[in-house]
Amino acid sequence: GTAPTEVAPTQVCASTPMGYGSMRRKEDARFIRGQGRYLDDIALPGMLHGAILRSPFAHARIVSIDTSAAEAHPKVKAVITGETLAGLGLAWMPTLSHDVQAVLATDKVRFQGQEVAFVVAEDRYAARDALGLIEVDYEPLDAVIDARTALDEGAPVIRDDLDGRTDNHIFDWEAGDAAATDDVFARADVVAECDMLYPRVHPAPMETCGSIASMDPVTGKLVVYTTTQAPHAHRTVYALVAGLPEHKIQIIAPDIGGGFGNKVGIYPGYVCAVVGTIVTGVPVKWVEDRSENLMATSFARDYHMRGEIASTKDGKLLGVRVKVLADHGAFNGTAQPSKMPAGLFHVFSGSYDIAAAHCQVTGVYTNKAPGGVAYACSFRITEAVYLIERLVDVLARDQGWDPAELRMKNLVQPEQFPYTTALGWEYDSGDYPRTLQKALDIAGYAELRREQAEKRERGELMGIGISFFTEAVGAGPRKTMDILGLGMADGAELRVHPTGKAVLRLSCMSQGQGHSTTFAQIVAQELGISPDDIEVVQGDTDQTPFGLGTYASRSTPVSGAATVMVARKVRERAKIVAAAMLEVSPDDLEWEKGRFQVAGDPSASAAIADIAMAAHSDLELPDGVEGHLDATCVYNPPNLTYPCGAYICVVDVDAGTGQVKVRRFIAVDDCGVRINPMIVEGQVHGGLADGVGMALMQLMAFDSDGNHLGASFMDYLLPTAMECPSWELGETVTPSPHHPIGAKGVGESATVGSPPAVVNAVLDAIGVRHADMPLTPAHVWRAMRGDPIRT
Ligand code: CDP
The missing domain is CATH 3.30.365.10 (Aldehyde oxidase/xanthine dehydrogenase, molybdopterin binding domain)
Structure with a gap:
């Protein structure tokens, strides 16, 4: 019953096509021979090396910093502290969300791993050695680690640097029609609710972040080689921060070993490298190590969501509403269009024809690293898709409905496009029922359910999980979207x-x-x-x-x-x-x-x-x-494009250990016209692996003092071929009517769509209504015993 499919393998063109088609990547010639030129491959004449001293505390007042021993190190050329930067007006920098972030701490440290001092030395080893010679006297303070306590009376105030700040509240934001939504809930036959956390995760690209800054003392031109996904935006931010004209700043992004959102923002290390070259007169390189990357550069998600879904007794979805508590860490560095503090989260009505919806989002500061990057997702869509796809499954389970049928019954129909959602998004095109049907056909859904029933009789735990997602990508129309005032x-x-x-x-x-x-x-x-x-x-x-x-x-x-x-x-x-x-x-x-x-x-x-x-x-x-x-x-795009997909995950769970094996994964994606189908499939493969990792393995945990418990790949587990099945892909093609070739984005679809499919499958296997990611063996084992772990 589980024989995989007749999905045709992608045909690779024997000769180069004169347009669209599956040709091999031109980049392969250098990438697969180890000939890529990444940031750390670049060595400029006379280049020095920087290293960052980081805070061991999540929250502490800085009493004093003594750099004299480090400065006396024979290979050290400069030691820069927050005080040095304050003299240059550079101790604080703007974030992507109109907050400020400390480049090097002056008053307090606000998360473990925060940048405190920067040493410039002749080589990387000397720079690291000298960090140990800096003496910092800290006065530890109570930390706020659980976002749910951030607004408690008497909670330590993290951002006392901000004028008049007496609590940890960042923003309240809402979207949708609250009254209309309350109205459909009052009239609904059935309501299902669920509390869920989309836990903090990290993009963890293979190559960490880094930068080489080189200021030519004669021309006054600053050249910055850096791991950036957005070179022009970086240049403008440097221009604003440093007061240099743009033509005196050149940003060069060499080959980049994965970004996934981690390389959108500007990090303190980049600014320190710039100050380092100004102070020393020679180029300065700073490259973070793996632990620094996991501790201090951008995290994603960390959304506590309380969702509710309303339906008729026949399974017609009527409304959905959600309250979110968003943990933004110590500085609000979230990457998103300025007018939307919760990003595009308000696409959470998903792929369904739902009359009314409303969300209320509250952002808070905690003593954790800042971020909120769009980790392989279009600004919080991952959280939105997870919310609705979990709620639909919870409703189906409560009512004894088949989750595939419930979805099929409520999908937006092809003739409804362009479809305006209850939250005001205009979905451009799609044939959702056909996409879902194709996935069900490839999976052999009815047969899988029969197999599952048989196995249950024998005490074997097999689960089938579905998700149907709509993505909103291609940010964005200038009239609605900008970042720091820059139109998109x-x-x-x-x-x-x-x-x-x-x-x-x-x-x-x-x-x-x-x-x-x-x-x-x-x-x-x-x-x-x-x-x-x-x-x-x-x-x-x-x-x-x-x-x-x-x-x-x-x-x-x-x-x-x-x-x-x-x-x-x-x-x-x-x-x-x-x-x-x-x-x-x-x-x-x-x-x-x-x-x-x-x-x-x-x-x-x-x-x-x-x-x-x-x-x-x-x-x-x-x-x-x-x-x-x-x-x-x-x-200037007139609208976003709205790719979609239907994903089905089949898992087997070991009843004795809670170990999950993803046996099959069917992914039918619709990204409109495909330019290079082989590359599209590669993007989907990567995103699916990523989703399996988030659903089952990745945990960015902290103890109650704010100590980071996942700062290496020994603890923060990335998926490998061992955890992934051979993906079974399918496609439908509904061109975007407003894109000149009908193409929609695809890079992130699979990361967005796959976690709920995996979670739905595991919970289906173990017969549990809800348990939070990551569904590690320990979590699954506890959930099976009615005692789910709250992360
Ligand atoms: O912005 P990013 O490149 O991450 O994402 P994307 O626009 O979804 O594209 C990812 C890759 O897939 C690019 O090389 C695209 O050209 C390719 N692609 C395609 O061939 N056909 C599509 N309809 C969408 C993307």
């Missing part, structure tokens, strides 16, 4: 050289998603130039147009659209040149696979390469038409 439009520049080869310059930044390949394929599709002949340039602010970078699966929806539009501008120019070449009116020309040909006379045609040469030649062009084949474009 993206630029693109395309130059076609005289010989018909091209360079495409983009503001987004690949972290392993294969942009050099797929963006070249977009140009290839539009212009008929081979992808091999199109160079994609990213990551250097001196070389690329402005735009907000790569996260929240925005590259394809925004930069991808910019690429299409700029290629089409070039094609329009090419048409005028071809008309001059062929001595006809442009109106007489038709575009056909890389050539313009005269309508009705295919023998009279000009190929793109010939047109490119002519555009640079002495060919006479009509008045007012410039030569060359170059164009620029800025794309």
Whole structure:
């Protein structure tokens, strides 16, 4: 009954396609031979090395810092403290959420691992050694670790640096119609509620964060090589913080070994490297180690949610409401559009036709690392999808309904698109029932349920979990979305050289998603130039147009659209040149696979390469038409794109140990038109593994004093091939009506959609209504005994 599917393996093109299709990544040539050039591979002449002294306490007053012994170390060139920075006006920096964060602590430390001092030395080892010579006198304070106690009367006030602050409250925010929602709940036959925590997790990219800053004392130009997903946004923030003009700052992102949201923000270490180069006059490199990455750079999630769902007695969903307590750590560094303190969480009505919905979110400070990054999700959508997909399962369980049928009955129908949700989102397109049906067919759902029933009779614990998600990616329309006041439009520049080869310059930044390949394929599709002949340039602010970078699966929806539009501008120019070449009116020309040909006379045609040469030649062009084949474009997306997917997870749970084995995982994704199906499948594979990790293994725990209990990969477990089944993928394609090629983002879909499928499967296996992630053997074992662990 479990024989996997007839899903066809992705066909890899034998030769390079002239457009969309599964071609191997152009990047493979260097990545699979170990020839990538990552930040730590870069060594500049005379470069020094920085190391950060970090707080051992979660909350303590700094009484004094004595750096004299460290300064006397023969290899130490500078020791920088918060006091040094305060003299430069750099002790505090702005966060992405209009808060401030200490670069190096001056008054207090507010989480374990917080940055206290920065040593610059001749080598990394000396810098580390000298940290041990710095003496800091701390006066420990009580810490707030559990967000649920942050607003208690008498709780220690964490942010007494902020004027007039007497508590740990950050914001209250709500969305939806409270009265209408209360009304449907009052009339509903059935209400199910559930308290759940989406625990704190960490993106944990293979490459940690780092930076090399180099200030040229003669020209006054600052060059920063850095692990950034958003080079242009970084440049603007540096300009604002340092008071330098943008043209005196160059941000260069080399190859990036995974970002997943961890490399969106600016960290104190980056600023310290900049101050280090200013103080020493030579380049300074700072690279964090694994424990520093897990302790101090951005976490994600940490949402305590109390959700309720209302339905008729026949299973028609009527309303959903939720109260959230959001733990933002010691500084509000959450990455999200400015007007939305809970990000895009208010898509939590999910994929269902629900009349009324309302959420209320309260953000609080705790003595934990700041963050709230969009870890492989579009600004809190992961939390939203988890909430609704758990609630639907809880309701189904309470009422004895089949969770697949309940979902099928309530999905938004194809004819309802564009569909406006109760929370005001306009979903662009989708055929949800077909997507779910496809997943059920691949899984052999009825047969799986029969197998499960049989196994239950024998005392074996098998579970089947479903989730159906709608993602909202491609942030975003300038009228509704900005980060720190920067609108989220993206630029693109395309130059076609005289010989018909091209360079495409983009503001987004690949972290392993294969942009050099797929963006070249977009140009290839539009212009008929081979992808091999199109160079994609990213990551250097001196070389690329402005735009907000790569996260929240925005590259394809925004930069991808910019690429299409700029290629089409070039094609329009090419048409005028071809008309001059062929001595006809442009109106007489038709575009056909890389050539313009005269309508009705295919023998009279000009190929793109010939047109490119002519555009640079002495060919006479009509008045007012410039030569060359170059164009620029800025794309402001009219809406987000809304990919969706149906996921089914099958698990076996060991009744004696609580160990979960993911036996099968079926993922049917719809991301509109696929540019490179093989890359899309790779993105889905990675996201599914990530989701299994979050659901079963990853725990970023703290003790009550705020000691971090998961600061290495011995404790913070990442999924490997051992924990993952052979994924069974399927697809449906409903193009986005407003994207110029109908593509939607996909990079994060699987991370968003998979955790609830895994959790639903495990809880289905053990017959428990709810238990929080991660469902480690200990958690499952306790949950089976009616004593679930609250993390
Ligand atoms: O922003 P990010 O690159 O992380 O996410 P994305 O836009 O979802 O794209 C991830 C990768 O999948 C890129 O190389 C895209 O070009 C590719 N992709 C595709 O080939 N077809 C799609 N419909 C969506 C993404």
